Amino acid sequence: MKISSPVCLAAVADQRVHHGFRLSGWPEVRLNDGRPDPRGNSWVGSMFNNVAPDGGSVERGGTPGVLHRIAPDGTVTEWVLNIGISNTLCWNAERTRFYFADYPKNEMRIYDYDAATGNLGESRIFLSGFERGIPDGSAIDRDGFIWNCRYYGGGIVRVAPDGQIDRFIELPTRNITTCTFGGQDLSTLFVTSPANDTEVGDRLAGSLWMIETDVAGSPENKVHVAGTGNLH
Numbered sequence: 001m002k003i004s005s006p007v008c009l010a011a012v013a014d015q016r017v018h019h020g021f022r023l024s025g026w027p028e029v030r031l032n033d034g035r036p037d038p039r040g041n042s043w044v045g046s047m048f049n050n051v052a053p054d055g056g057s058v059e060r061g062g063t064p065g066v067l068h069r070i071a072p073d074g075t076v077t078e079w080v081l082n083i084g085i086s087n088t089l090c091w092n093a094e095r096t097r098f099y100f101a102d103y104p105k106n107e108m109r110i111y112d113y114d115a116a117t118g119n120l121g122e123s124r125i126f127l128s129g130f131e132r133g134i135p136d137g138s139a140i141d142r143d144g145f146i147w148n149c150r151y152y153g154g155g156i157v158r159v160a161p162d163g164q165i166d167r168f169i170e171l172p173t174r175n176i177t178t179c180t181f182g183g184q185d186l187s188t189l190f191v192t193s194p195a196n197d198t199e200v201g202d203r204l205a206g207s208l209w210m211i212e213t214d215v216a217g218s219p220e221n222k223v224h225v226a227g228t229g230n231l232h
Contacts, residue, residue: 045086137178181217
C-alpha cells in the first residue's frame with residue numbers, strides 16, 4: 001500500500017443549485033457530513049455549532065443534531081434525531097444498508113435501507129468503542145468494507161461487513177477527517193486532515209493524502225436536481 005502526500009486538486013466550475021433548504025436552529029447548530037444516496041437524494045447531518053463567527057472555537061455540546069434527507073424537489077425529511085456530531089454516510093452496493101456515525105459516542109450504526117423508497121428502517125451497532133480515535137468520515141469499497149477515518153486516531157480502520165476489523169492504516173498526522181475513492185480504477189483513496197486542532201510539531205496536519213489500495217472503491221452516488229435532468 002503506497003501513501004503519498006500532499007497533493008493539489010484543480011478548481012472546478014461552480015455548479016451549486018439552491019434547494020431551498022435552511023437549517024433549523026442556526027447558528028446554535030451547523031451542518032457537518034453529507035452525501036447523496038443511490039436514489040439521488042442528498043443526505044446531510046447537523047451538529048452543535050462549535051465555530052465562532054471569527055473562525056475560533058466555541059464550547060458547545062449536547063445532542064441537537066439531525067440527519068436530513070433532501071429530495072430532488074427540495075422536500076426535507078428528518079430521519080435520525082438527538083445526534084452529537086453527524087459523520088459517515090455510506091450505502092452498500094446492494095442498496096440494503098446505510099452506515100452512519102455519531103462522533104461523540106464513538107459509534108457507527110447500520111440502518112436498513114429501502115432502495116425503492118429511500119427510507120431508513122431498523123438500526124443496529126456496527127462498530128463501537130474502537131480504541132483508535134473517534135469516527136469521522138468514511139468510504140465504502142466494492143467488497144462492502146468500510147474505510148473509517150479516525151479523528152485523534154492517526155489513521156483509517158477498514159471494517160468488514162460483519163463488523164470485524166480487517167486492518168488499520170497508520171498516517172503521520174493525528175486527525176484524519178474523511179476519504180473517498182478516485183482514480184481511473186477507483187483504487188486510490190483520497191484522505192483529508194485538518195490544519196487546526198493539532199499537536200505541536202504535527203507538520204503534516206492539513207495535508208491531503210493519496211493511498212494506493214489493493215481493492216477498488218465503490219463509485220460515489222450523484223445528486224439528482226429536479227427540473228434539470230442532471231446528476232451532480
